Amino acid sequence: MNVTFYVRREEQAELLHVEGVCRINQDGSEGVFYANATTKIEDTSLEALWIAAVKYAGLRELLSDMKKVHETHPVLFVQNGIGHIELVHGTTLLDIAFATVEHGAQRIDDRTVKHNGVGMITIAAARGDGRLFERIGQANSKSFPITFHSDSEQILMRKVLINCMINPLTAILGIKNGDLLTDEYCLLLFNCLYDELTAAFPEIRSSLPYEAVEDVCRRTACNQSSMLADRLAGRPMEIETIVSAIIRKANGREKSLPLLTTLETMLYALDGKGVGL
C-alpha cells in the first residue's frame, strides 16, 4: 500500500520522506519502510483511507485541520481511551471506524519505532460504509493480526478498562506491568480495581474476565505501560481519556470508583513533573 504521513513538523516530514520509517524488531534486527510525508494537508489524497494516530490531546486540532480540506475520506481512529469517541461523533465525517491496538510499541525518535510485542488490532466501523475499512484486513498476518468487530463502543471499553487496571498503578508506583501480579501488595490494588470496575460495568465481564487482564499483564510483563513511559519522559499522561472519562461514565450510572478516583488525583498531582524530587 502507498502510505503518506501527514505530520506537524517539516523536520519530521523531511526525515520520514528521505530516510523512511525505521522499525526495530524484537530480535534486534531493523527494517526500513519508505513512505511519503507532508506537513500540508492540501497535499494529501482525497480518496485515501486515513488512520488518525495522534494522541487524544492532539485530536481536536487534527479534526479541525481535516475539516478545512475535505471530510469525505474514511477515517480510522486508533487513540487510547474513550475521550475521543464523543469528539469524533461530533464531526461531519461520513465514514468512521475505531480500532484498538495491542502491539507493544515505543517511539524512539522522529523516524524510529521499537516493536516490543505482537498484539491484535481490532477494528469496528461506527458510521457510514464499514466496507471501506475492510481493505486494511489485507495486511492481516500472524505477526500483524487484524480482526473486525461489530461494536466499536465495546472494543474501546474493553481496552480502556484494561488500561485503567494497568496504567495508573504502574505509573504511580513506577513498576513494570508484570509486577502487578507478582508483588502481593500491587496484586491487592489490582484486584480491588478489577472488582470496582466490573461492579460499575458488569456487562464487560463476559468479554473481560479476570484471567484476560492477568493475561495482558503476563504478556507485557517486562513492558512499561504507556502512562509510566510518559511519566518517566516528563510527557503529559493520558489521564483524561483513560481514567477521568471512565470515572465520569461510572458516575453517570450512579456508580462510584473510589480507588480509581484516588489514583486519578495522584496522577494529576504527578503529571508532567517527571520522577523524584
Next chain:
Amino acid sequence: MNVTFYVRREEQAELLHVEGVCRINQDGSEGVFYANATTKIEDTSLEALWIAAVKYAGLRELLSDMKKVHETHPVLFVQNGIGHIELVHGTTLLDIAFATVEHGAQRIDDRTVKHNGVGMITIAAARGDGRLFERIGQANSKSFPITFHSDSEQILMRKVLINCMINPLTAILGIKNGDLLTDEYCLLLFNCLYDELTAAFPEIRSSLPYEAVEDVCRRTACNQSSMLADRLAGRPMEIETIVSAIIRKANGREKSLPLLTTLETMLYALDGKGVGL
C-alpha cells in the same frame, strides 16, 4: 549533662567517643558535642535517665537488651508512631515517659546530624514517678523548646495523625511537605485524609484543628518527610507504626479509613525498592 551513647556498632561508638557528635546548624555553622559512647550495655549507668531513640523496628531488641541488665532507670521513648506504646507498656520498666519531637533533623553519617528546623519536644510521663523526667526541662530554651504534658496517648496520637496526613502522600508522590498545600491535587488528597482521620478520631479535633496540620506543612515546606527520606535512601519506611497501627485503631472503633488503607498498600508495594525502575 553528662551523656553516654549506647550504640550497636563498635565503629560508631569509637567515632562518637573520639570525634564527638557533629551538628550542622541551619545557618551552615557546625557545633561539636563530646560524649561517651559504648556498645556494652553493662557499661551504662544504673541511675541515668535513658532516652530510647532507636526506630520502632529496633525497639524490641533494645528492650530485650535493657531487660538483661537493669530495669530501674527511667526511660523516655521518642519513637515515631504509636506501635511502640504497647511494646513499652509490656515491659516491667518502672518509670516510663513518651515524647514527640518536632525538630527537623536529618542523619548525615555516624556522627553528623543536620538540624533543619527548631520544633517542640513534648514529654508526658506514662508510668511511675513522672518527676524523674523533669530534669530534662533544664535544657529548655528558645532554640530547644521543651514542654510537659499530662497525657502521653494524646500527644502521640496527635503526632501520628499529622504523620499519617503528611508521610504517605509525600513518600508515594515524591514531593516535599509544602507541595501538599500548593498543588491542587495534592491538597485534595490531603483534605480527604484530614476528613477521614478526624471522622474516625473526632476527639483529636480540638488539639489538631486543620490549621495546625497546615501549619506543620508550611513550617516544614522544604523538608522531605521521614518516609520519603527513607524511600529515597532505600531504607524500610515506618509504615507499621505510623499507618497500619492507626488503621487497626480505627477498625477497632468500627471506622474504616479507605484512603489511608490504599496509601498503606501502596507504601508496602514501594517499601525497600528505592525509586524508579
